[in-house]
Amino acid sequence: MQYTIDFLLIYLIPILLVWVIYILHSRRKSKKNLALKTEEFEAGLTEPASLHPLIDPAKCMGCGTCVKACPEQANHPVLGLIDNKAELIAPTNCIGHGACKTACPFDAITLVFGTERRGVDIPLLDNFQTSMPGIYIAGELGGMGLIRNAIVQGTKAMDQILEALKSEGSAPLDLLIVGAGPAGFCASLRAMEKKLKYKTVEQESLGGTVFQFPRGKLVMTAPVKLPVVGEVKFTETTKEKLLEFWQDVEQKTGVQISYHERVEKITANPAGGYDVKTNKDTYHTRMVLLAIGRRGTPRKLGVPGEDLSKITYRLIDPE
CATH class of the missing domain: 3.50.50.60 (FAD/NAD(P)-binding domain)
Structure with a gap:
């Protein structure tokens, strides 16, 4: 009997303490991620700019591998765990690396362009060929x-x-x-x-x-x-x-x-x-x-001054 009590004290109690600490940490992190997601959505920052992950909650096991794999995560939050499920908590911070999909061990991530609010027209191709032969x-x-x-x-x-x-x-x-x-x-x-x-x-x-x-x-x-x-x-x-x-x-x-x-x-x-x-x-x-991408060519108005060097039609990187 004494041996059993000693065993519980030496092994099970420390394990229980570690588990409790882990649960508390996970809940704290989940609460923080939920607050960030709510803040982003209330600010209207809900639409990813380009390719982004669509996470299947039925397949996601909450391992957090996708969060760690995201190259942008070190600079600003993109993905996060909420109630042990990965979510895109800051959609506009996602720039389409796709490392999350590669890292996911449960195949719970699909990379997509459009959203429910903003569909994206993608050409229908047959082995890269359009409906126009050649x-x-x-x-x-x-x-x-x-x-x-x-x-x-x-x-x-x-x-x-x-x-x-x-x-x-x-x-x-x-x-x-x-x-x-x-x-x-x-x-x-x-x-x-x-x-x-x-x-x-x-x-x-x-x-x-x-x-x-x-x-x-x-x-x-x-x-x-x-x-x-x-x-x-x-x-x-x-x-x-x-x-x-x-x-x-x-x-x-x-x-x-x-x-x-x-x-x-x-x-x-x-x-x-x-x-x-x-x-x-x-x-x-x-x-x-x-192979022209989706950026397109800005349509100009044909007005005087539109070709001046100080006029730009897209975001440029300042010197």
Whole structure:
């Protein structure tokens, strides 16, 4: 009997104390997260800007792995546990890394674009091909906003295009790629690797949407494979480092990209393929790959002064 009492005192009571402390800490954290979520929602900050996690409470076991995996969590809260279930407590702080989905051991997270209040139109694709035969979409425009996934999509879309190019047909260009963001740049490398007659046009600069990201933003957290280059082991890479890497790849590989060239119109060519009209020229191509992202081009009013250097049409990173 005495042995049993001693056993309880030595082992069970400390375990019970640890459990009580854990429960109290979890409740305190849950209360804090709920207060933050309430504050965000009362302020109207309910709509994520882009790709974000949708968490299935039936699958979530409250392990908190997703919270720890979020690269933005160190700077400001994004995810949090409320009543032992993970929730997006600060939706506007989520910028679409997607590390939470990768980390979740219970497959409780789905990455989505739209919300119940704000739907997002995503093109219906068949192996990256649109309803227009020969016109393909890759990257954010097709519903894949993560840089790593956009790069993978650029490669996979090119595989489909290479297969389609085996059919009969001729044009001065095999492929015209629109956009030099993650998907478009990767596709350009693949086209060069396969010795296609291709042209890549970009209305701004290398990186596309990535170039417009805030200074120091963490954009890559996992390795990725690039055509020509091979596997690149990115680990917590910032916007600046990624752009510097891409510029280095562009210089070393000699991949050709025409900058400050904006597509204005795409029409079917009677002889087959498409005529792509830009602000510089018109190209006849068998295939078109749209990798333009979702940022779009601001529509100007045609008024005096709208092209002055002090006028900007999107958020820019101050010096």
